Amino acid sequence: MKIVYMGTPEFAVPSLVALNNDKQIEIKAVITQPDRKSGRGQQIHYSDIKEQALDLDLKIMQSENVNQKDFLNKLKQLEPDFIVVVAFGQKLSPELLEIPKYGCINLHASLLPEYRGSSPIHRAIIDGKKVTGNTTMYMDEGWDDGDIIYQQQVEISEEETVGELHDELAERGAELLLKTLKDVKAGEAPRIPQDDSEATFAYKIDKSLGEIDWNQSAQDIHNLIRGVNPWPGAYSELNDDRIKIWKSSLSQQENSDYQPGTIIKADQDAGILVQTGDGILSIEKLQLPGAKRLKAADFLNGHQLEEKTKFKTKE
Numbered sequence: 001m002k003i004v005y006m007g008t009p010e011f012a013v014p015s016l017v018a019l020n021n022d023k024q025i026e027i028k029a030v031i032t033q034p035d036r037k038s039g040r041g042q043q044i045h046y047s048d049i050k051e052q053a054l055d056l057d058l059k060i061m062q063s064e065n066v067n068q069k070d071f072l073n074k075l076k077q078l079e080p081d082f083i084v085v086v087a088f089g090q091k092l093s094p095e096l097l098e099i100p101k102y103g104c105i106n107l108h109a110s111l112l113p114e115y116r117g118s119s120p121i122h123r124a125i126i127d128g129k130k131v132t133g134n135t136t137m138y139m140d141e142g143w144d145d146g147d148i149i150y151q152q153q154v155e156i157s158e159e160e161t162v163g164e165l166h167d168e169l170a171e172r173g174a175e176l177l178l179k180t181l182k183d184v185k186a187g188e189a190p191r192i193p194q195d196d197s198e199a200t201f202a203y204k205i206d207k208s209l210g211e212i213d214w215n216q217s218a219q220d221i222h223n224l225i226r227g228v229n230p231w232p233g234a235y236s237e238l239n240d241d242r243i244k245i246w247k248s249s250l251s252q253q254e255n256s257d258y259q260p261g262t263i264i265k266a267d268q269d270a271g272i273l274v275q276t277g278d279g280i281l282s283i284e285k286l287q288l289p290g291a292k293r294l295k296a297a298d299f300l301n302g303h304q305l306e307e308k309t310k311f312k313t314k315e
Contacts, residue, residue: 218279
């Protein structure tokens with residue numbers, strides 16, 4: 001079974017490794033996004049998939065636009081049975097989709113048609129979902145709207161972060177993808193059209209998503225903190241400092257009369273308790289600019305937080 005693999009970020013790495021380890025599969029090429037400059041020194045950085053492909057000694061191809069004629073010709077010469085796409089980041093043209101013998105197969109980290117788009121794992125946690133999962137599908141011209149092949153459900157725990165869920169979905173998705181390819185080749189895989197009327201979308205996120213709105217409920221803020229850890233991270237301004245909040249829990253204490261964002265307690269026994277729009281949020285791990293992440297008790301050892309001090313709230 002000849003495969004061309006398209007992927008870019010860390011999520012796509014376990015699938016590449018699983019396919020490479022299978023004796024029935026020959027990876028003809030790995031296609032990933034071009035190298036990027038980043039950081040203060042504008043150093044060149046490889047994608048996670050390129051790093052892994054180099055370690056596995058696989059052929060690497062890169063292009064700003066895989067739909068260009070010269071690149072399509074290179075793909076055709078590889079004569080792949082499948083093109084496998086996992087978090088690649090470019091839309092594929094109809095001509096490219098027709099190249100592989102058995103089609104282009106995509107692994108997506110949601111239970112489609114829920115959360116089409118680039119940030120399904122973040123959105124599942126931020127929205128307070130109890131269950132999410134992976135979907136394999138035949139690729140179509142749109143974003144994540146092709147016919148479904150298989151799905152697997154994954155439960156989300158109350159304290160799970162997006163980073164933890166990301167890793168679990170990536171590992172389990174690799175198993176699902178391997179089964180999908182073998183069943184499609186054997187003619188045993190289903191093909192289930194998506195119901196577009198039930199589609200929801202998870203658009204690209206940026207750092208602004210992490211800003212806490214204390215007018216929301218404690219549950220919603222807790223979900224946001226989990227849903228942006230480790231990136232982009234939840235934050236709020238306090239006394240002109242941008243405080244990053246990495247871990248929280250829901251306090252059983254009843255609502256106070258204070259405005260949302262107000263610190264109602266800050267001591268070694270109670271920890272750091274903040275009034276929200278509905279409920280009390282306990283901050284368990286936080287970070288000052290340029291400092292280390294600290295548990296609330298350790299933070300209070302070195303920093304005094306006055307009760308009735310107020311985090312900045314969104315207008």
